[in-house]
Amino acid sequence: MIKITIIGSGNVAQHLIDAFAKSNTIEIIQVFSRSQKQIPPLLDSDKITNDWNALKEADLYIIAVSDDAIASVSSQLPFENRLVVHTSGSAPLSSLSDKNHKGVFYPLQTFTKGKPIDFKTIPFCLETQFENDYALLEKVASSISDNVYKIDSHQRKALHVAAVFVNNFTNYLYQLGNDICQENHVPFDILKPLILETAEKLLTLSPKDAQTGPAKRNDISTIEAHESFLSNENQSTIYKILTQSIQNHGKKL
Amino acid sequence: MIKITIIGSGNVAQHLIDAFAKSNTIEIIQVFSRSQKQIPPLLDSDKITNDWNALKEADLYIIAVSDDAIASVSSQLPFENRLVVHTSGSAPLSSLSDKNHKGVFYPLQTFTKGKPIDFKTIPFCLETQFENDYALLEKVASSISDNVYKIDSHQRKALHVAAVFVNNFTNYLYQLGNDICQENHVPFDILKPLILETAEKLLTLSPKDAQTGPAKRNDISTIEAHESFLSNENQSTIYKILTQSIQNHGKKL
Numbered sequence: 001m002i003k004i005t006i007i008g009s010g011n012v013a014q015h016l017i018d019a020f021a022k023s024n025t026i027e028i029i030q031v032f033s034r035s036q037k038q039i040p041p042l043l044d045s046d047k048i049t050n051d052w053n054a055l056k057e058a059d060l061y062i063i064a065v066s067d068d069a070i071a072s073v074s075s076q077l078p079f080e081n082r083l084v085v086h087t088s089g090s091a092p093l094s095s096l097s098d099k100n101h102k103g104v105f106y107p108l109q110t111f112t113k114g115k116p117i118d119f120k121t122i123p124f125c126l127e128t129q130f131e132n133d134y135a136l137l138e139k140v141a142s143s144i145s146d147n148v149y150k151i152d153s154h155q156r157k158a159l160h161v162a163a164v165f166v167n168n169f170t171n172y173l174y175q176l177g178n179d180i181c182q183e184n185h186v187p188f189d190i191l192k193p194l195i196l197e198t199a200e201k202l203l204t205l206s207p208k209d210a211q212t213g214p215a216k217r218n219d220i221s222t223i224e225a226h227e228s229f230l231s232n233e234n235q236s237t238i239y240k241i242l243t244q245s246i247q248n249h250g251k252k253l
Numbered sequence: 254m255i256k257i258t259i260i261g262s263g264n265v266a267q268h269l270i271d272a273f274a275k276s277n278t279i280e281i282i283q284v285f286s287r288s289q290k291q292i293p294p295l296l297d298s299d300k301i302t303n304d305w306n307a308l309k310e311a312d313l314y315i316i317a318v319s320d321d322a323i324a325s326v327s328s329q330l331p332f333e334n335r336l337v338v339h340t341s342g343s344a345p346l347s348s349l350s351d352k353n354h355k356g357v358f359y360p361l362q363t364f365t366k367g368k369p370i371d372f373k374t375i376p377f378c379l380e381t382q383f384e385n386d387y388a389l390l391e392k393v394a395s396s397i398s399d400n401v402y403k404i405d406s407h408q409r410k411a412l413h414v415a416a417v418f419v420n421n422f423t424n425y426l427y428q429l430g431n432d433i434c435q436e437n438h439v440p441f442d443i444l445k446p447l448i449l450e451t452a453e454k455l456l457t458l459s460p461k462d463a464q465t466g467p468a469k470r471n472d473i474s475t476i477e478a479h480e481s482f483l484s485n486e487n488q489s490t491i492y493k494i495l496t497q498s499i500q501n502h503g504k505k506l
Contacts, residue, residue, distance in 0.1 A: 067475070090467075090475050108443055110450055110465065115457060117450070123443040149443060158437030159444070161479045161492075162430040166444050167451045168466030169495045170423045175460035175502070177415040184411030190361055190376045190402060191412070191419050192455055197363055197370070198420045199452035202445055204368060207428035212363060213421030214343075222320070222343050226414045234498055239414075241494055242422045245487055249428070 001027040002140060005058040007073060009033035011111045012087050013064035017043055019119040019144040026143050029058055052078050060085065060140060062105055067091045074100070083133050089160035093129060093153055102129040103137055106151075108159060110167055119144045125151035125159065176235055183232075215246035254280040255393060258311040260326060262286035264364045265340050266317035270296055272372040272397040279396050282311055305331050313338065313393060315358055320344045327353070336386050342413035346382060346406055356381040356390055359404070361412060363420055372397045378404035378412065429488055436485070468499035 004026055006013050013031070020026045021043065031048050032055065049055065055077070061084045063073050070086045074097040077084065084096055085103035096102040104127040111117065124141040126148060128134045134150070141148045151159065174195060181188040201210045214222035223243055230236040257279055259266050266284070273279045274296065284301050285308065302308065308330070314337045316326050323339045327350040330337065337349055338356035349355040357380040362370065377394040379401060381387045387403070394401045404412065427448060434441040454463045467475035476496055483489040 067472075090478065109447055110454065112454060112458065112463075115454075121446045123446060125443070147443070147446070149440075151439065151443075155437055155439045157478075157482055158433055159439055161482050162433040162439075162444060163447055164466055164468075164479060164492070165426045165433070165488075166430040166448050168464070168468060168499070169491075170426050170448070170451055171454075171460055171463050171465075172468075172495060172499050172502075173418045173423050173426070174455060175464060177419040178460050180411055180415040180418070184408055186404065186408045186412055186415075187402075190378070190400070191415060193374045193376060193400070194362055194416055195419050195423070195452050195455060198423055199448050201363065201365060201368075201424075202427060202448060205365065207424055207431050210365070210424050211421070211428065212424075213417055215417075215421060215425075219320075225343065225410075226417060229410055229414050234501070235418075238422075238494065238498060239417070241491065242425060245491060246421070246425050248487070249425075 001025060002060065002136065002143075003027050003029045003058045004060045004062060004140065005030040005032065005055060006062050006064060007032040008064035009035060010064065010066070011113055012107065014113075015111050015117065015119075016062065016064060016087075016107075018116075023143040026140060029056055052076050055079070057082075059083065059136060061100075062087060063096075067095075070095045071097070083128075083136065085128075085137065089125075089156060089163065093127060101133050103127060103133055104151075104153075104156065105137060105141065106156060107145075108163060120146050123147040123149060125149050125156055127152055127156065176238065179232070180230075180235065211246070213246070215243040218247060254278060255313065255389065255396075256280050256282045256311045257313045257315060257393065258283045258285065258308060259315050259317060260285040261317035262288060263317065263319070264366055265360065267366075268364050268370065268372075269315065269317060269340075269360075271369075276396040279393060282309055283307075305329050308332070310335075312336065312389060314353075315340060316349075320348075323348045324350070336381075336389065338381075338390065342378075342409060342416065346380060354381070354383055354386050356386055357404075357406075357409065358390060358394065359409060360398075361416060373399050376400040376402060378402050378409055380405055380409065429491065432485070433483075433488065464499070466499075468496040471500060 020028050033048055034050050064087045065073050067088050070091050080099045082100050084100040085105040087105055089106050093102050106125040107122050108125055109122045122145050124145050126137050128137055177191055178188045230239055273281050286301055287303050317340045318326055320341050323344050333352045335353050337353040338358040340358050342359050346355050359378040360375050362375045375398050377398050379390050381390055430444055431441045483492055
């Protein structure tokens, strides 16, 4: 059994604890948590500590805390030369303290509190400071996921920015769609099958081939009708920018 | 059996023909198509015509052609006072010729050639010029879908604009994400589970509650890191506009 310790009790930490608890090759020997109440029921309560000096020897320490706490947490670890990884898409490897072997264990997924998720499909992006730490990290990731990738810091930065486009910004477009429905007394539910199908289409088509709509086919009269329909300045600005961008996309690249 | 005639042989027409062919209450008596080769195998070839004067009497004529062909097609119909509907989200009721009873039969979904789709989940947005035509149209829609809505022209316009945001624009963000991956030698496949989960989250959370990311939590250092990472002007412009818009969203509404 590979012994791991999880540091943190937030959303990502809890989902990881749930996932590892079901694994046959990984044993969570401890969880460091300042607040005990948030730990999932799958974990024995005597494995939880809030005392740095009570941390036992493990094969791997996974720091699952917010980006700006990584440096401080990793520097407080009372040991050296062990493998310590963070789970962040945007924090560099260098945000971890130099006294331990560094690595990244980044599950590229959005986690919702209380919503179970199939870990097997989650891509894990792994990086280690030292080549011979990689095999262990890969074994740990493969125990819960079928999608494990070796991703260096530059690639991870690219993925994190791309994830902002396809997750944060996409969700924001859903929010604008919701606002437009509310303002015009139409249930937003009507759009949900379209939203799902738009995402599912990518399993068979590239986004370029899946692109449709008035901007793509340069349908000026529909574009003008939409622009005159939108009285909200923010919606109108975004409509114009994205429409122009789709119209110019092939040319600019 | 309700007798219907489909006019058109494009993507929407073909999906409708497939769906009605499986219905027990609807009979497709004819399909008007200029080109015979595109008609699905489910239909007897003797039901296909390209002669306006060969059109038989039906309870409902569904014009499934491109928006700019609706007026011309509806004016060429060689009969009067029958129920004729179009399937467009953006064309007004008035685009249909005055000589027949007008209506709209708008399936709010994106159809991909060759990709089967579960019609039961597709929202149908219905409108009729005369109140007593509505029951028939509703019966036809309900024979293939569980999501039938009475939607007036103004509401349909709002839905169509909102659909551009959640479908066309969202897919374009997927495309930008794909570009960023390609430019940095990372497989776009890594982002697909995130894309699916972002859409599926809406089944349990509102887009407002599902919003996460650096813009939402006003994480200036991550935003600056992303902006300096993006060297492509188009990507950078869209990143800035959407980030600012998310930051200001609560304030502006």
